[in-house]
Amino acid sequence: xxxxxxxGCSLLGSSRxxxxxxxxxxxxxxxxxxxxxxxNCCGASSAHVLxxxxxxxxxxxxxxxxxxxxxxxxxxxxxxxxxxxxxAQDSIAKDPRLAKEVEEAVGAPAGxxxxxxxxxxxxxxRPEIQARIQAPYARKVACYYxxxxxxxxxxxxFDRPEDPRSMDLLAAAAGATPxxxxxxxxxxxxxxxxxxxxxxxxxxxxxxEGAVKAGAEAVLVACPMCQSNLDMRRPEINARLGRDLEIPxxxxxxALGLALGLEPEKLGLQRHFVPALARV
Amino acid sequence: MSRIGVFTCHCGExxxxxxxxxxxxxxxxxxxxxxxxxxxxxxxxxxxxxxxxEAIKEHGLTxxxxxxxxxxxxxxxxxNAVAEAGLNPYLCEMANLxxxxxxxxxxxxxxxxxxxxxxxxxxEKVKHNQPLHPIRVPVTKRALVLGGGIAGIQAALDIxxxxxxxxxxxxxxxxxxxxxxxxxxxxxxxxSQCILTPRMVEAARHPNITLMTYAELExxxxxxxxxxxxxxxxARKLDEKLCTGCGLCIQxxxxxxxxxxxxxxxxxxxxxxxxxxxxxxxxPVIDTxxxxxxxxxxxxxxxxxxxxxxxRYDQEDELVTLDVGALVLATxxxxxxxxxxxxxxxxxxxDILDGLQFERLASASGPTLGVMKRPSDGKEPETxxxxxxxxxxxxxxGVPYCSKICCMYTAKHAMLYRHKVHxxxxxxxxxxxxxxxxxxxxxxxxxxxxxxxxxxxxRVSKIHREDGKLVVKGADxxxxxxxxxxxxxxxxxxTAVQSQDGSEELAQKLHVxxxxxxxxxxxxxxxxxxxxxxxxxxxxxxCQAPRDIPETVAQASGAAAKVAALFARDELTREPVVAVVxxxxxxxxxxxxxxxxxxxxxxxxxxxxxxxxxxxGSVLKVVARVNAGLCQGCGTCVATCRTKAIDIQGxxxxxxxxxLMTL
Numbered sequence: 019x020x021x022x023x024x025x026g027c028s029l030l031g032s033s034r035x036x037x038x039x040x041x042x043x044x045x046x047x048x049x050x051x052x053x054x055x056x057x058n059c060c061g062a063s064s065a066h067v068l069x070x071x072x073x074x075x076x077x078x079x080x081x082x083x084x085x086x087x088x089x090x091x092x093x094x095x096x097x098x099x100x101x102x103x104x105x106a107q108d109s110i111a112k113d114p115r116l117a118k119e120v121e122e123a124v125g126a127p128a129g130x131x132x133x134x135x136x137x138x139x140x141x142x143x144r145p146e147i148q149a150r151i152q153a154p155y156a157r158k159v160a161c162y163y164x165x166x167x168x169x170x171x172x173x174x175x176f177d178r179p180e181d182p183r184s185m186d187l188l189a190a191a192a193g194a195t196p197x198x199x200x201x202x203x204x205x206x207x208x209x210x211x212x213x214x215x216x217x218x219x220x221x222x223x224x225x226x227e228g229a230v231k232a233g234a235e236a237v238l239v240a241c242p243m244c245q246s247n248l249d250m251r252r253p254e255i256n257a258r259l260g261r262d263l264e265i266p267x268x269x270x271x272x273a274l275g276l277a278l279g280l281e282p283e284k285l286g287l288q289r290h291f292v293p294a295l296a297r298v
Numbered sequence: 299m300s301r302i303g304v305f306t307c308h309c310g311e312x313x314x315x316x317x318x319x320x321x322x323x324x325x326x327x328x329x330x331x332x333x334x335x336x337x338x339x340x341x342x343x344x345x346x347x348x349x350x351x352e353a354i355k356e357h358g359l360t361x362x363x364x365x366x367x368x369x370x371x372x373x374x375x376x377x378n379a380v381a382e383a384g385l386n387p388y389l390c391e392m393a394n395l396x397x398x399x400x401x402x403x404x405x406x407x408x409x410x411x412x413x414x415x416x417x418x419x420x421x422e423k424v425k426h427n428q429p430l431h432p433i434r435v436p437v438t439k440r441a442l443v444l445g446g447g448i449a450g451i452q453a454a455l456d457i458x459x460x461x462x463x464x465x466x467x468x469x470x471x472x473x474x475x476x477x478x479x480x481x482x483x484x485x486x487x488x489x490s491q492c493i494l495t496p497r498m499v500e501a502a503r504h505p506n507i508t509l510m511t512y513a514e515l516e517x518x519x520x521x522x523x524x525x526x527x528x529x530x531x532x533a534r535k536l537d538e539k540l541c542t543g544c545g546l547c548i549q550x551x552x553x554x555x556x557x558x559x560x561x562x563x564x565x566x567x568x569x570x571x572x573x574x575x576x577x578x579x580x581x582p583v584i585d586t587x588x589x590x591x592x593x594x595x596x597x598x599x600x601x602x603x604x605x606x607x608x609x610r611y612d613q614e615d616e617l618v619t620l621d622v623g624a625l626v627l628a629t630x631x632x633x634x635x636x637x638x639x640x641x642x643x644x645x646x647x648x649d650i651l652d653g654l655q656f657e658r659l660a661s662a663s664g665p666t667l668g669v670m671k672r673p674s675d676g677k678e679p680e681t682x683x684x685x686x687x688x689x690x691x692x693x694x695x696g697v698p699y700c701s702k703i704c705c706m707y708t709a710k711h712a713m714l715y716r717h718k719v720h721x722x723x724x725x726x727x728x729x730x731x732x733x734x735x736x737x738x739x740x741x742x743x744x745x746x747x748x749x750x751x752x753x754x755x756x757r758v759s760k761i762h763r764e765d766g767k768l769v770v771k772g773a774d775x776x777x778x779x780x781x782x783x784x785x786x787x788x789x790x791x792x793t794a795v796q797s798q799d800g801s802e803e804l805a806q807k808l809h810v811x812x813x814x815x816x817x818x819x820x821x822x823x824x825x826x827x828x829x830x831x832x833x834x835x836x837x838x839x840x841c842q843a844p845r846d847i848p849e850t851v852a853q854a855s856g857a858a859a860k861v862a863a864l865f866a867r868d869e870l871t872r873e874p875v876v877a878v879v880x881x882x883x884x885x886x887x888x889x890x891x892x893x894x895x896x897x898x899x900x901x902x903x904x905x906x907x908x909x910x911x912x913x914x915g916s917v918l919k920v921v922a923r924v925n926a927g928l929c930q931g932c933g934t935c936v937a938t939c940r941t942k943a944i945d946i947q948g949x950x951x952x953x954x955x956x957x958l959m960t961l
Contacts, residue, residue: 200760
């Protein structure tokens with residue numbers, strides 16, 4: 019399988035381990051990732067609150083670049099990128115005037131490239147994953163989807179918006195036991211991480227406490243924003259909760275990578291703030 | 299030579315604002331055969347009809363085209379007017395300038411041209427029209443009421459009181475329906491059972507009513523006044539005549555842990571059971587899916603216990619055929635179950651109930667005898683949250699319509715809870731309060747002001763269990779969307795009212811229209827609320843739309859009045875739009891060659907074989923003949939006929955070709 023790849027800024031910076039683990043897992047499963055040439059920012063999280071045309075044009079250019087490179091499908095592992103790309107496609111399809119404006123700005127039509135999130139691509143590969151498990155990731159895990167992968171349901175049309183399960187199925191394929199818990203799509207505080215860290219501590223704290231209460235030994239995520247809030251903001255979270263939560267937060271691709279027998283360093287497991295290596 | 303009159307109607311602005319009606323009238327004048335053409339604002343009004351009548355006399359018209367709305371509503375109006383002027387009514391046709399033109403196109407010359415075309419087409423048809431005469435059929439003065447809830451009971455009693463025979467068919471073992479499950483009723487808080495059970499008994503004892511419980515409609519054939527209904531009487535495994543309803547069998551049945559439908563799964567019943575103690579008839583049925591004898595071949599305790607020897611393990615379903623003249627559909631509704639709500643835990647939590655379950659919890663005849671105990675551990679709930687609009691008015695995940703009864707029953711539930719648990723806290727989350735109805739708003743105010751129910755305007759995004767409590771997370775939109783979190787002991791979802799299971803199949807079986815949610819469709823939303831599009835089939839209660847008890851009863855009485863009006867006549871007239879096999883002089887007799895492809899194509903079994911005999915009695919030819927009483931005029935036989943021997947009266951091939959050729 020050959021598929022376009024749009025890493026976006028997070029995967030080059032704060033979430034390098036997501037990039038590393040996606041590439042490693044896809045490599046192990048025989049998927050060729052073709053990076054979209056000369057890609058640009060997707061616009062998250064500022065463009066869509068400032069300028070509707072810009073919010074559509076930035077993703078449109080990325081998709082036009084992908085189309086020009088002969089790609090039919092693009093994997094956008096970052097949930098924010100994924101959401102922006104899909105939302106822009108949706109608003110362009112619904113508004114011919116916007117479509118024209120964007121086409122003029124980009125210099126090419128938006129094209130029909132299909133945007134996929136990491137769970138969608140992995141879901142297709144579930145039989146291969148199951149066949150290649152070497153070291154089952156035999157832990158109780160809380161799969162945390164956040165908001166951007168499943169909402170708004172009419173636009174992203176992915177999984178069940180209130181109670182998604184694609185990651186749970188993947189975790190189970192990797193040998194883990196997904197717990198039933200009520201916080202799968204609760205808010206982590208998202209980009210308030212910088213301006214209102216206290217809010218993030220409160221909201222992410224609830225999510226982590228929920229995972230621990232449900233008996234999880236690790237939280238699995240598929241969004242850099244969720245991961246950084248639950249992981250990097252752990253000191254603030256723990257201070258607010260008044261307890262020392264040590265539950266690690268892994269990308270689904272890291273858990274899968276371990277189960278496929280890949281080396282922890284190749285999956286970037288040493289990069290987390292809350293030690294993950296010792297507990298995997 | 300035809301002398302056709304064309305009458306173009308503006309339909310107020312419906313047609314007039316889009317189509318240049320004056321121009322249509324003018325164009326029509328030049329159509330060969332048209333001798334008179336005018337336009338008028340409301341052709342269906344008395345002066346409008348007067349214009350038609352006068353023109354017929356003045357110009358000696360041989361045909362009339364009214365270019366106006368859909369024939370559904372006003373074809374009878376105009377045909378009556380034409381008949382009053384002495385012309386055969388079937389020489390009058392309508393061109394539909396409203397639905398087929400003005401409502402679907404923009405104003406403009408092309409639109410007016412299309413309108414003129416529609417008139418021209420209809421003029422060509424009328425030139426080929428033949429005078430027709432209505433078909434007379436007798437009326438069987440017995441009604442079939444499907445569904446034994448309050449709607450069916452009311453309709454049956456009213457028809458029976460008008461002096462006609464009624465068969466009341468109910469699919470469950472007892473009549474009573476949802477109303478028998480309710481605790482108390484809004485807005486008076488009178489006990490549901492106390493007002494219903496006397497009516498149930500009355501229905502059972504009425505000399506004009508035959509009760510068929512544990513029975514379902516299998517098949518319906520025929521037409522208004524002359525239906526033939528096949529009813530499947532499901533085997534109770536019991537001789538009803540011998541059973542005295544003593545209940546010994548129920549007491550001794552070893553299977554006691556079957557979820558009880560009447561108590562909405564909150565209680566348990568035995569395998570041989572009556573749904574509730576006040577059931578009518580008070581005769582048990584054996585639930586063969588759960589009966590030890592039917593599962594393992596051993597037990598027969600009920601047979602041993604029965605003092606009258608009424609148990610019949612070998613009893614089979616029985617098919618009964620009935621001639622009836624009219625049907626009342628009163629098949630009721632169901633409520634959406636709590637498992638449809640992922641954000642509220644898929645109904646997995648025993649303390650998250652739907653409205654009907656709460657009714658059973660609050661009912662004196664319920665599993666807790668009316669004492670407020672939550673299902674999970676039997677403790678008295680200290681805080682109860684009620685969620686209105688669960689699934690209703692929810693385009694994304696539920697149904698778009700308002701379920702109508704929830705605002706009122708939620709207020710009632712909160713009130714009942716507060717009356718039973720004085721120190722308890724009741725919170726209602728709502729979108730709007732829709733309490734239109736006599737004494738309804740006062741009732742809601744009473745809940746808020748006198749019974750201290752806390753109303754929060756906002757939706758609940760999630761319910762989950764934490765440390766033994768149900769955490770209800772919502773927003774208070776009257777406080778700027780402030781997040782609200784309530785730790786409750788029990789939650790009641792006012793889930794959406796939905797059409798009864800199997801409604802779509804039933805509607806198709808009866809040729810009754812239904813809406814996208816499988817509620818049966820009334821013939822006209824304002825003026826024919828209890829009729830269906832199939833003559834002789836009427837609607838009562840929540841099978842048509844969500845309804846409360848007062849509305850249901852009113853509608854049931856309305857349907858009964860329609861049935862009584864129908865039965866007041868000895869004969870009915872039917873439209874003569876039926877198929878006819880042509881007849882010719884000997885030796886051809888008919889174009890029909892007797893292949894009888896039409897017979898197998900006819901969905902109504904309306905085609906018979908006729909032997910044409912010579913003087914000596916020998917059979918000269920066998921040809922098809924249409925039974926005009928059974929034919930519905932669908933035209934399938936016309937399309938099937940290889941020799942073009944069949945035509946639909948009023949829609950003959952000649953007429954249709956004339957229409958097409960003029961385009």
